[in-house]
């Protein structure tokens with residue numbers, strides 16, 4: 557894919573691109589958000605979960621696309637993830653979902669991040685810091701309704717909510733819980749957790765505390781039922797066009813946003829008996845053409861795919877020969893198939909060609925599709941497209957938004 561249209565990127569900031577790239581289609585992200593929003597109960601908002609660098613897709617461009625398509629808030633796991641978004645011009649509400657190290661609370665407050673609390677003592681600490689910085693700080697109370705990860709005990713929820721609502725420098729904006737089994741065929745655990753959440757909400761309301769944003773659903777709960785909508789849902793994996801599990805389908809029209817491609821860096825011929833890569837674990841039975849792909853396990857392409865995975869050019873599969881190295885891997889070129897140097901190969905496809913999709917690749921290496929995107933290393937540049945044109949790039953040298961002029965880029 558070539559850069560096209562508009563302005564050339566500033567060479568002082570833009571170093572060119574290595575052959576291995578993650579391509580993220582922002583139209584697909586926007587479309588996924590719109591399709592899910594249309595399915596929600598009227599009045600229910602969509603919180604776009606862009607933690608872990610947007611599940612590996614790059615949080616800045618994904619966050620902006622999700623907001624464009626109508627997401628009302630963003631969610632991250634850590635303070636640094638939120639601060640990074642602020643530094644890149646994101647002004648929307650950002651909820652930090654997880655526990656926060658006390659050393660990061662001040663930065664969170666000063667960057668107007670919304671914090672999740674689960675105890676009165678934590679709320680007090682935040683209230684004191686908010687007082688010192690002179691900033692009203694929004695917090696959401698998390699209730700542990702059965703996952704036994706983060707959150708307060710359901711029996712304590714109303715007391716904590718009441719206490720927080722009396723703190724001068726905190727705004728109790730939200731209350732939420734998280735489902736442990738929403739992606740399983742059997743919905744009973746999720747229904748039980750929701751019932752517990754409902755009781756807590758009733759107690760909080762009974763105590764006279766009004767909390768405007770009550771939320772529970774992740775992607776799986778959102779995709780399977782309207783039971784869990786409340787005031788907002790938190791959309792993570794489905795935002796990226798990936799189904800939460802084999803038991804929960806995406807809605808019609810939703811699509812995988814990411815592809816991982818590279819280009820052939822060397823073509824060579826094996827004689828019968830020649831071996832390939834570390835340990836010589838692949839031995840050519842007959843004369844065979846092989847192609848070198850500059851992508852390896854340090855890019856997030858698993859070493860366990862040695863002699864097992866494949867890449868694709870169109871509908872043709874090129875099987876991996878020998879071990880996947882840190883920075884490179886070798887594939888066999890099927891007899892009679894014409895390839896040239898710099899031809900594009902797809903390592904992770906979106907179903908449009910013979911490359912495995914993120915979900916298929918995950919199954920092959922014994923993990924879930926969540927781990928495919930999050931494993932793609934920082935040194936793999938992310939290219940963002942809209943209407944088929946590259947509109948932004950993010951790599952180790954920084955983010956380049958091609959919609960800004962070179963002068964604006966330097967000034968950022």
Ligand SMILES: *Cc1c(COP(=O)(O)O)cnc(C)c1O
Pocket residue numbers: 605607653734773774775776790791792793794800
């Ligand atoms: C990650 C996360 C989500 C998003 O989950 P998906 O399954 O990716 O939709 C929602 N809520 C919390 C608390 C999370 O940690």
